[in-house]
Amino acid sequence: MKNFLGILVLFFLIFTNFANAKKSKNTWDFPFNYYKKFKIEGSKNAYEFESNLRKDNDVSKEIKNNKETGLISYLLFEDNKIVIDESEIPKKTAKGDLIVDELLPSHSMGKSLVSYVLGHAICEGYISNINEKLTGWKLVENTLFEDQVLIDLLNMAAGDQKYVGQRIEPQEDNILKKNQSVNVNTIPLEILLKKYFQNTKKSKAVYNYSALTTNVLMNYTIFKTGEDWEKLLHKVFNEHVKVKDDVYFYQTLKMNEGSKSKICKSEPKYSNVWYQNKCDEVFDGKETGRYSFLANRYDYLRIAKTIMEDWHNDTCAGKYLKTIYKNRIKKKDNTKHATDVGLYTKTYGGQFHFDIFGIDKKRKIIGLSGFAGQQILIDLDNKRIIVVNSLYKNYNWKKIVYKVIKG
Secondary structure, three states, X not given: OHHHHHHHHHHHHHHHHHHHHHOOOOOOOOOOOOEEEEEEOOOOOOOOOOEOOOOOHHHHHHHHOHHHHOEEEEEEEEOOEEEEEEEOOOOEOOOXXXXXXXXXXXXXXXXXXXXXXXHHHHHOOOOOOOOOEOOOOHHXXXXXXXXXXXXXXXXXXXXXXXXXXXXXXXXXXXXXXXXXXXXXXXXXXXXXXXXXXXXXXXXXXXXXXXXXXXXXXXXXXXXXXXXXHHHHHHHHHHHHHOOOOOEEEEEEEEOOOOOOOHHHHHXXXXXXXXXXXXXXXXXXXXOOEEEEEEEOHHHHHHHHHHHHHHHHHOOHHHHHHHHHHHOOEEOOOOOOOOOOHHHOEEXXXXXXXXXXXXXXXXXXXXXXXXXXXXXXXXXOOOOEEEEEEEOOOOOOHHHHHHHHHHO
């Protein structure tokens, strides 16, 4: 009997440790005052939501227990009204950084927003279409990205899997394979490509989720729009979406650049001495875009609502969304984890996730997914939207997101 009880205790401890090991508190910092940003001011004619609120015990429980679950905001929009509105935005991140003005990071949801801006650049005539080639852009010359077609990059099929991305170990979308100390989100694209991607060749065009691919897309859009880049951002978010408060895209440039030393002015760019003196930190190039986005919880909903309306109203941006949906590609076969929409979808198109497992393939649901549990799901058929912000991804995604969107 004692031996049997001992085995039970041992089994309980092993199971408990395993369950706890599955829970991750990988969380985000808030480098608002560390990196430069593209600022888009809020609109004076911001869209104001109507509400018809109901209580959801599952959501309330997850929010109340957010030190464990990580869930800090949940919005459900249906019948043209907010019906669930729960939040507990902390003043600081789990890492101790101050959260400014309740701005919340998109993380990789920002990849989808880069695509949305690129779609508007097509509508405004800066870019011809999704089949345009990356030609005549000095930044990518003599790299694997030269002469590539936009749709391949939009679909994360740039053939860059030997160098970056989640297809090959280590499965991090923002870390270089051969130099794992390099984060592609913290170095200006020109410097990154000059130092690490010269003479690289494109591999087979297969799905390979990569932060670098999105940053190439964003900076190509900056290149094509030229002096009008920030005007385009204003047109998209201030005039079209009508965000209420200021929103931001991060840049790869640090705020604390310091003064440009004589060495940085005299040394040739990209020389060993230039790097040794950290001249890359006082870089003066234009194409410094990074997909990371900041907005408050209601402005994320405004963006999602506008995307949904673009689709249904068949605007130029809506036609773009339908085109990338039509050109979506299959993901890797083993991508199936019921913890977020990015890991529980079959296809990817134009930096958006499509075709959720277990839901009728005829249903059109747009998914945006970011690190630590950031989620936006847009149910186009039922005009339903879920927006989730979290500190880390321990909330019950299948119960409060998947089952709700599945209906």
